[in-house]
Amino acid sequence: MDRELLQRIREGDNEAFEELYxxxxxYALRVAAVVTKNxxxxxxxxxxxFIRVYKNIQAFDLDKPFEPWFYRILINECNRVLxxxxxxxxxxxxxxxxxxxxxxxxxxxxxxxxLYKAIESLEDNNKIPIVLKYLRGFKESEIADILxxxxxxxxxxxxxxxxxxxxxxxxxxxxxxxxxxGR
Numbered sequence: 613m614d615r616e617l618l619q620r621i622r623e624g625d626n627e628a629f630e631e632l633y634x635x636x637x638x639y640a641l642r643v644a645a646v647v648t649k650n651x652x653x654x655x656x657x658x659x660x661x662f663i664r665v666y667k668n669i670q671a672f673d674l675d676k677p678f679e680p681w682f683y684r685i686l687i688n689e690c691n692r693v694l695x696x697x698x699x700x701x702x703x704x705x706x707x708x709x710x711x712x713x714x715x716x717x718x719x720x721x722x723x724x725x726x727l728y729k730a731i732e733s734l735e736d737n738n739k740i741p742i743v744l745k746y747l748r749g750f751k752e753s754e755i756a757d758i759l760x761x762x763x764x765x766x767x768x769x770x771x772x773x774x775x776x777x778x779x780x781x782x783x784x785x786x787x788x789x790x791x792x793x794g795r
Contacts, residue, residue: 637658660693730777742774
């Protein structure tokens with residue numbers, strides 16, 4: 613479906629671009645809000661990412677998947693907005709600002725509250741791979757491409773992130789009984 617849509621955009625079909633925007637904008641905004649920690653900066657990054665997609669669509673290889681290319685552009689725009697030159701991005705406020713209020717997400721916030729709090733408390737270099745893999749469904753190779761990081765580094769960060777999540781969730785569950793959520 614994306615291939616046909618992208619081909620229509622290449623041919624100058626503005627309705628196709630609007631369709632592409634509608635398909636990806638909401639989740640892109642959520643991801644950008646996580647990365648930038650600011651809804652206004654996130655909106656700027658998403659807008660700039662779509663402008664870059666529009667300007668560079670002719671150079672995109674239609675035989676490759678669109679999403680990794682798009683998210684790499686988005687992450688780069690988030691880093692630009694943050695004034696950073698690093699491929700490592702910061703990820704906070706994901707749950708509070710994005711998933712919790714979305715009616716489209718399949719997850720019930722209360723049911724997964726411990727998981728969300730655990731993800732929120734992860735170190736920065738573990739959060740984005742965890743979010744991209746488990747909440748967005750990207751493959752490790754796609755995450756490596758999106759972040760411009762070696763795939764073995766991604767695998768290591770995911771492994772360490774999962775270990776940390778288990779520990780954090782156990783601690784959160786223990787503290788749930790007394791009403792506190794220590795980090």
